[in-house]
Amino acid sequence: MLNTNVFGRLYDDISQNRILQEALDCLHIFLLSITKPVVIKSSDVLFAELTLIKGEAKRELVLGLVNKICEERVRLNEQIIGLADDIYPIVNDYMDSLHISFAATNCTYFATCDKDIIKNREKIVKLLKSRGFNLNIKNPSEFVKEIK
Amino acid sequence: MSEQEIIKEGVHVLYDELGPEKTVKFFQLVGVPRGDTLKEIEEITEKLSKEEALKLVKSQQ
Numbered sequence: 294m295l296n297t298n299v300f301g302r303l304y305d306d307i308s309q310n311r312i313l314q315e316a317l318d319c320l321h322i323f324l325l326s327i328t329k330p331v332v333i334k335s336s337d338v339l340f341a342e343l344t345l346i347k348g349e350a351k352r353e354l355v356l357g358l359v360n361k362i363c364e365e366r367v368r369l370n371e372q373i374i375g376l377a378d379d380i381y382p383i384v385n386d387y388m389d390s391l392h393i394s395f396a397a398t399n400c401t402y403f404a405t406c407d408k409d410i411i412k413n414r415e416k417i418v419k420l421l422k423s424r425g426f427n428l429n430i431k432n433p434s435e436f437v438k439e440i441k
Numbered sequence: 442m443s444e445q446e447i448i449k450e451g452v453h454v455l456y457d458e459l460g461p462e463k464t465v466k467f468f469q470l471v472g473v474p475r476g477d478t479l480k481e482i483e484e485i486t487e488k489l490s491k492e493e494a495l496k497l498v499k500s501q502q
Contacts, residue, residue, distance in 0.1 A: 301478025303465045312477065323461055340501040345482045348475070350448050355478070357452040361461050367497055378491075386488035387494040406479050416476060 294334050294396035295322065295365075296405035305353050315406050320431035321441075322404065326362050331440055337393040338388060345408050345413035367399045373419060376424060384409065393417060397426040399409055403414040407416040 301318050307313040339359065346352040372426065373394045380390035387427045389410060396403035403412065414430040421428050442450075455464045468474060486494070 298479035304468065304474045305477050307469065311472055320462070320465060321498075327461070332473050337502055342482050343500040344497075344501070345485050346478055347481050350452075351475070352454045353448045353462070353479075353495070354464075357456045358461055361456050369495075369502065374495070386483070386487045387489060387491045388482075388497075391494060391498065393444075396464050407483070 294336065294392075294400040294434075295406060296392060296402050296410075297346075298342075298406045299404055300339075300355050300404060300434075301346060301351075303358070304354050310321045315433055319406075320438050321437045322433060323358070323362055325437070325440055333357055333363050334367055334400060336367040336392070336399075337369045338343055338391045338395055339432075340366075342386075342388060342392075365396075365402065367395050369395075373398055376421075376426070379420060379424065380417060383413050383420065393421075393428070393430075397424075397428040398422050400428070400441075402431060402432050402436060403428045406431055407434060 299322065302312065302316045302338040304438045305312050305316065307316050322331065343352060343356055343359065346355055373391065376397060377387065377390040377394040380393050381387055384390050384393070390408070393403060393410070410417070410430065411432055418428060418430060429439075455467065459467060489497070
């Protein structure tokens with residue numbers, strides 16, 4: 294599962310070197326999904342966050358990318374909410390905790406450009422393991438290196 | 442046809458005709474990309490309570 298910011302990176306301001314490098318890594322992930330070693334799932338929280346993207350054209354572009362790349366949409370359920378409640382004290386953003394929970398209950402990997410999530414991933418992964426879930430949390434660059 | 446409908450139809454046509462990779466390149470070339478999606482979303486979501494976040498997610502089901 295990919296965080297919303299991974300889908301948005303291709304349409305961000307790539308005049309900044311950090312964003313350009315992340316955009317290239319994100320494009321690599323999408324190409325891997327087209328050639329099939331990677332199956333990307335969407336979720337209700339992804340579609341909710343897409344509505345928060347500024348600018349109609351950009352929002353439509355990111356939505357178009359999601360619809361082309363993702364093969365399955367994961368729906369919200371009580372298990373996901375319960376796990377998000379447990380993750381929230383670590384990330385302090387309920388949408389982030391929901392996204393991680395969606396990923397943990399349905400996927401092997403969660404890729405994100407969010408440095409706060411990356412910074413706290415050891416704590417998150419440890420908590421998820423204690424609840425019986427094994428999730429790898431990677432930034433786009435790490436994810437590409439591990440998968441290709 | 443509204444502006445939103447024109448943008449939506451245009452994006453779909455490009456994805457269908459060019460595929461995702463060329464569509465991305467096309468929009469980079471014509472200068473659509475701007476901002477930082479991560480910051481745009483985070484500025485809003487970090488202020489949401491659990492109830493507000495769940496309401497937003499359920500509105501997209």
